[in-house]
Amino acid sequence: MQLNRITSRWRVLAIPAVLGVFFAAWMLHPTYVMSDFSPFPAAEFDAASADQEAVFEQGFASSDLDEFVHSPSVAALPDGDLMAAWFAGSREGAADVDIRGARFDAVTGTWGEERVLVTREMTRRAIGKPIRKLGNPVIAFAPDERLWLFYVSVSVGGWAGSAVNVMVSDDLGATWSKPRQLVTTPFVNISTLVRAAPVFHEDGSIGLPVYHEFLGKFPEYLYLDAQGRVVDKFRIADGTNSLQPTVVPLSGQRAVALLRQAGDDGHVLATVTDDAGRTWQPEWAVEPWNPNTSLAAVRSGSDSLLVAQNNLIDGRFNLSLDETTDKLTEWSLVTSLDASPDPTGKPFPRPRYTELLSEKFLASSGAARQSLLAEYLGEIDQRMCRDGMCDFQYEYPYMIRATDGRYHLVYAWNNSFIKHVAFNDAWLEAQL
Numbered sequence: 115m116q117l118n119r120i121t122s123r124w125r126v127l128a129i130p131a132v133l134g135v136f137f138a139a140w141m142l143h144p145t146y147v148m149s150d151f152s153p154f155p156a157a158e159f160d161a162a163s164a165d166q167e168a169v170f171e172q173g174f175a176s177s178d179l180d181e182f183v184h185s186p187s188v189a190a191l192p193d194g195d196l197m198a199a200w201f202a203g204s205r206e207g208a209a210d211v212d213i214r215g216a217r218f219d220a221v222t223g224t225w226g227e228e229r230v231l232v233t234r235e236m237t238r239r240a241i242g243k244p245i246r247k248l249g250n251p252v253i254a255f256a257p258d259e260r261l262w263l264f265y266v267s268v269s270v271g272g273w274a275g276s277a278v279n280v281m282v283s284d285d286l287g288a289t290w291s292k293p294r295q296l297v298t299t300p301f302v303n304i305s306t307l308v309r310a311a312p313v314f315h316e317d318g319s320i321g322l323p324v325y326h327e328f329l330g331k332f333p334e335y336l337y338l339d340a341q342g343r344v345v346d347k348f349r350i351a352d353g354t355n356s357l358q359p360t361v362v363p364l365s366g367q368r369a370v371a372l373l374r375q376a377g378d379d380g381h382v383l384a385t386v387t388d389d390a391g392r393t394w395q396p397e398w399a400v401e402p403w404n405p406n407t408s409l410a411a412v413r414s415g416s417d418s419l420l421v422a423q424n425n426l427i428d429g430r431f432n433l434s435l436d437e438t439t440d441k442l443t444e445w446s447l448v449t450s451l452d453a454s455p456d457p458t459g460k461p462f463p464r465p466r467y468t469e470l471l472s473e474k475f476l477a478s479s480g481a482a483r484q485s486l487l488a489e490y491l492g493e494i495d496q497r498m499c500r501d502g503m504c505d506f507q508y509e510y511p512y513m514i515r516a517t518d519g520r521y522h523l524v525y526a527w528n529n530s531f532i533k534h535v536a537f538n539d540a541w542l543e544a545q546l
Contacts, residue, residue: 151337152315153390154363155257157413164519168541173480175216175225175524176532178202179490182497183214185309185408186524186532189255190516194220197287198524199231199251199263200532206249207272209234213251213265217287218534224482225534232293237267237279240293244269249276254312256320261287262342264308264322267295274328276307280342296344298336304328306336309358309408311514313369313391319345321391323359323371331376333359335391351397356383360411362419364440366390372411372421373397380405380427384442401445402436403427410513412521415539422451422511422523431459433508433525437546448545451535452478452527454506467504468494471528474506478533490530497529508533 175198176183186200196218203211216228231251238245251265261283266276278298281290298306305328313321318340324347325333333350350359355377363369367390373383381399402425409423418437425434425447431454438445455470456462462470468491475487498504511525520538527533 151390151392152317152319153366154321154369155314155316156366157363158517159415159515159519160517165538165540168544169520169536169538170541171223171536172478173225173534174478174483174527174531175218175228175534176200176202176214177216177225177228177483177486178214179486179493179530182206182529183532184526184529185250185510186526187252187254187311187512188514188522188524188534189253189261190514190520190522191255191261191286192259194516194518195286196220196522196534197253197255197261198225198532198534199253199265200524200526201249201251201265202228207247209247211248213248213263215251215253215287216532224480231263231290232265232281234267237293241267241279241295246270249273250307250309252308252311252322254314256314256318258318258340259286260284262312262320263290264312266307270304273307274326275304276327277303278306278308278322278324278336282342294342296336296338296342298324298344298347306334310360310410311512313361313363315390316366321361323350323361325357325359327357330354331357333357333371333373335359335361335387335394337391348392348394350394351383351385353383353397356397358408360409361391362411362413364413370411370419370440370442372400372409374404374406374408375399376406382409382421382423400438400442405429408510410511410523412513412515414515414542415519420448420513420521420542422513422525424509426459429459430507430509431456431505433511435523446546448542451523452506452508452525452533459505461503461505464495464499464502464504467499471498471504471506478527479531483531493530494528 181202183202188198199215212233213231215231234245249266263281278296279293305326310323320338322336335348356373358374359371382404383397385394385397411421421436424430433452435448513523523535
């Protein structure tokens with residue numbers, strides 16, 4: 115009885131204490147001075163360096179055969195070089211997952227060997243708290259020529275317990291600063307994830323599209339200063355089933371956000387801002403299907419939007435490149451970037467699958483990775499096959515447009531490689 119009274123007394127005292135901590139954290143949380151909000155940048159592309167002939171290139175950015183790979187991103191560096199980042203491990207959410215990266219050499223036209231950028235232990239030491247798993251790296255090159263790497267870590271629970279960490283490189287990815295965790299919520303700092311490309315505003319401040327999976331699923335626009343310090347955040351959608359916003363600026367104040375729908379409907383969701391990300395219109399469903407999977411979008415040279423997505427009622431066996439107007443009212447298929455040979459996505463018996471996969475591998479790998487084919491075929495059972503039947507999967511696209519006008523797209527190829535595709539406006543015109 116005495117123990118129960120003591121326990122009850124502590125509960126009574128604990129509730130105000132917790133509320134007090136929450137209130138103090140909220141009051142200390144940084145707030146934004148609205149008059150200082152910077153507009154979106156004007157799109158700047160060097161017409162003199164743009165390709166006149168149609169260009170379409172493809173190859174694998176990753177090179178390790180032993181790991182499951184997922185959630186890639188890519189940044190365009192000076193002189194046509196690129197750097198990609200993704201996470202790799204035995205499976206998604208495993209304790210052995212780390213963040214990997216590779217560099218593309220524009221002179222040789224090849225991807226170098228992948229290397230580890232940051233691990234769970236490196237993150238734990240830097241931020242001083244337990245880290246259970248890592249995920250979703252986003253790499254981006256800023257106008258001041260610093261390279262940013264945002265990524266997700268989880269200390270408690272599943273992805274709903276996530277936080278966003280950041281590293282910066284002043285030498286194009288040769289070395290990196292220690293990880294630093296962004297404080298994005300005023301209480302316990304959980305449930306913020308990142309997936310899509312940031313927007314660098316005119317003054318160097320950063321608009322980072324993020325999303326939440328705790329007590330609802332909704333996207334936000336996280337506003338950081340040029341040093342990566344959190345200034346404020348703005349709700350993109352008030353729904354309970356939208357994730358992974360992709361923000362595409364259209365003018366200094368206007369941008370469209372395309373959202374992954376995590377509900378039952380399966381259509382892409384969209385919303386628009388007319389004040390550079392502070393307020394957003396109510397979300398609405400647009401024409402394409404995209405069954406609870408990630409998508410990517412950029413503005414094209416003709417001011418339309420290019421969208422890479424799994425435009426399917428169900429499954430991830432076809433990755434399409436679609437074009438739409440800036441009002442998202444008219445959609446057309448540009449091409450299918452990668453697809454299962456079966457138009458319905460049905461699995462294939464293992465012997466036939468090996469033949470088909472070999473053809474796709476040789477067409478996709480690029481010269482530097484073709485020697486991996488025999489070893490790779492020995493690994494496919496654990497990744498793409500079950501009970502002697504195997505399928506194809508192309509997912510989690512991430513797309514940018516470089517200053518020379520080229521488009522760069524990376525995505526997860528059959529859970530095994532990060533694939534890179536590059537093309538230009540001349541190639542787009544030929545497809546359309």
